[in-house]
Amino acid sequence: MVKVFIEKENKTKEIKASNIKTILDNLKINPETILIVKNNELTTINSKIKSNDKIKLLSVVSGG
């Protein structure tokens, strides 16, 4: 299980996944709308993950 913080919802969820793409598919989040931060570093959708990795999904949309 990987801890995933979703900024837009201000929530952390635990998800079973070995890569970022599975997480996004699982959460139904469009990769166009977020920045992916793995252990405090930006990464791409193709990045692999381990169980103790900390993932943050930051919204790219400005508040208006």
Added chain:
Amino acid sequence: MCKICKTKPIIQLTNTNISLCKSCFLKYFEKKTFKTIKKYDLIEKNDKILVAISGGKDSLTVLNILNKLRERLLFKIEALLIDEGIKNYRGITIIDAKNFCKKNNIKLTIVSFKKEFKYPLDSLIKKINLKPCTVCGVLRRYLLNKYSKKLKATKLVTGHNLDDEAQSILMNQFKHNIEISARLGPITGVISDKKFIKRIKPLYLLNEKETATYAYLNNFNSKYVECPYTIDSYRNEVRDMLNNFENKYPGTKHAIVNSFLDILPLLKDKYKTNKKIISCKKCKEPSSKEYCQACEILRMVGIHKS
């Protein structure tokens, strides 16, 4: 792997499917902004550039890059922030804007709805039967133009990016507002008139995700704050639709903007001479009617007497 230096990538550019590392991405982003400025002649030597900032990621990104370019391109730069008076929203970004300008030694002018119109936006919208975004947009544009002239700016810069433009193009298309589309483009407006300060968009060819990435890497505005009035906006629906298309068919946003740029000269030409710009009877700001839209709103609110 990064396409250029083969190190760990931080972004995959959807338009070209190229991956870049932090250092190569920052260079790519700044170079593309510079190329946009050159391609569309956005800035000339000795210009006084006023950057309209909110403290959000787009405006701080464009301010940061222009600040880096000011010695190379020989122009002056200042920042202007409009405080609409939106509780739990603008106050947060104002702090980021002030900190940024102080750190980078950029003169910042803050103009508030409350001081200019007696009430903040939160109060104004309770007095009128118009959408908050309409009231806010008209009054904000009014103040941006008024203060650009007051501060003797030759150009007003906004942080609009490729996503903003693609959304506007589609929204105007869907609502048959083609005349409004004629005012879009990297330099806005169809009329060259000294009453209007030209508005330029140096981030025109960079998308929202790229802009957010640049802002993140530079530690600008890490908090996500949503304007409380944008919840049901039409633009949000168009944005979601475009992002879904971009994800499924990469390059869609660029294609929309590039197709639009191909026909923009024709649109500008078609709508060039239709309307005469006069001065508003009340405030003397530019207007197409006897009273400008801002004065019309202020009259409806009861601030101006008819």
